[in-house]
């Protein structure tokens with residue numbers, strides 16, 4: 001399946017102001033490597049779709065901005081000549097054509113001989129495991145099946161990049177997980193340059209080689225999922241991705257002091273007044289073990305493999321702590337806590 | 348069984364209404380086929396009146412069919428692109444044009460006809476030509492075409508469909524031909540049936556616009572009813588039905604959607 005020749009994509013100084021004056025994008029620079037899967041992640045309205053549409057050629061950047069494919073300026077080239085595959089949130093499948101005709105449409109436009117179109121459509125149907133649906137009308141398909149057809153249609157023409165705008169948002173949770181896995185496998189086996197837009201951080205983590213976190217038409221952070229999770233560049237990123245605990249206090253002689261207690265922290269910078277850490281970097285201590293902080297359990301949710309605890313420590317928000325201990329936690333119980341200093345982030 | 352009783356009542360009522368509508372049609376057709384309507388069916392059946400109409404009035408029938416088809420072609424050529432543009436432009440101007448389009452329907456046909464005569468009546472070549480009537484019919488029927496196509500276009504997410512097609516490499520003409528036209532097929536069909544039947548049956552305006560050389564079917568029919576025997580008028584109606592039904596059915600068949608069947612490769616080697 002590595003018959004696709006991936007390309008690199010670059011945005012230079014791309015801003016977007018809509019006709020009604022809405023400033024959807026601040027000037028943006030972005031470089032996407034050939035064959036890489038990049039996820040645009042951010043809350044609704046932050047400009048993900050607009051950026052994707054500028055890359056596709058469905059929107060023109062404001063004057064001064066340019067889009068480069070493999071180093072070539074394509075800003076003035078219309079979408080139909082850019083050879084990028086698109087998967088729309090609403091699928092945009094043609095209701096007047098069967099599944100097979102939908103998949104073959106791009107090939108027909110490229111004047112591929114009918115026999116070859118049939119071969120390629122067959123390949124696509126097999127790849128997406130929808131052979132049985134070939135002659136169905138679009139309105140006879142379920143949401144998941146439509147999504148598969150939309151993917152097959154976009155890939156059939158061997159595009160130089162695949163752009164997906166919230167392709168799973170319209171589906172129910174279970175199907176979303178299945179299809180996410182399928183899309184991941186697909187993108188990796190195709191080795192195609194892919195841009196995937198989502199507001200779902202779990203989806204972004206699972207699929208992206210790199211994630212571009214966006215906020216109010218700006219890039220908040222670009223990085224591998226692990227970097228973004230462990231070293232968020234701003235409060236916004238820290239809060240948007242995963243769960244983040246906060247403690248307010250002050251540092252003196254390598255000890256961080258807060259309402260819940262004293263935390264020994266040799267590497268502490270002197271001016272740290274707030275520390276952030278993930279639930280997996282804090283744990284409930286066993287009886288007799290020295291603990292650094294103390295708190296009172298506000299609520300406990302048994303999740304099967306672990307228990308999610310909300311621990312009151314005199315801050316605005318309770319700490320989220322996860323425990324795999326084989327015991328019950330009761331409401332109001334006093335517990336000792338230990339933090340792994342390596343997980344501490346200061347912003 | 349209360350529901351059964353209710354069902355029978357509804358069935359009875361429906362049949363009654365149907366009979367009320369259909370019986371006059373049957374009587375009219377029979378009238379066109381009886382030797383003497385006043386005497387009744389005992390006087391015998393004949394094709395004499397039908398032949399008389401055919402010989403004396405077939406030109407009006409052909410003219411009407413010709414005008415209605417020409418009217419259809421013109422309204423298709425103007426109406427579909429107009430509806431397409433109106434559907435794509437969601438601004439105040441587009442809405443205003445949409446409202447303006449209803450005007451010819453709201454204004455009485457006689458007024459439109461008078462306006463046409465006052466404006467173009469002195470161009471004698473035009474005045475005596477069938478195209479003079481055609482212009483009136485187009486004015487009258489165009490809104491019906493635009494409206495029914497527009498209604499369908501507004502119901503589908505045309506923009507996204509076109510973006511999908513363009514991402515696959517389709518330029519605007521391919522998109523219009525492969526995506527826009529097929530997806531507003533239902534609207535085009537509804538509009539076409541309306542335009543053809545309206546043009547075929549239009550009397551008010553046509554009566555003012557016609558000349559002795561350009562007499563359409565309804566005008567001829569009015570003449571026949573007014574000045575000839577009732578049997579002739581009825582035979583006229585019969586001939587009209589026989590001519591227009593195949594036309595409408597053909598239109599309908601023409602607009603049926605067709606999906607091409609995909610045959611997997613292996614099947615061809617069997």
Ligand SMILES: Nc1ncnc2c1ncn2[C@@H]1O[C@H](COP(=O)(O)OP(=O)(O)O)[C@@H](O)[C@H]1O
Nearest residue numbers: 018020022024043044045046047048049050051
């Ligand atoms: N065609 C448009 N005209 C005016 N404003 C728009 C248009 N499209 C998007 N916007 C605005 O631009 C901003 C970014 O939109 P979008 O890129 O769709 O966000 P996202 O995909 O991240 O949810 C939003 O405030 C949105 O309302």
Ligand SMILES: [Mg+2]
Nearest residue numbers: 048049050166
């Ligand atoms: Mg969006």
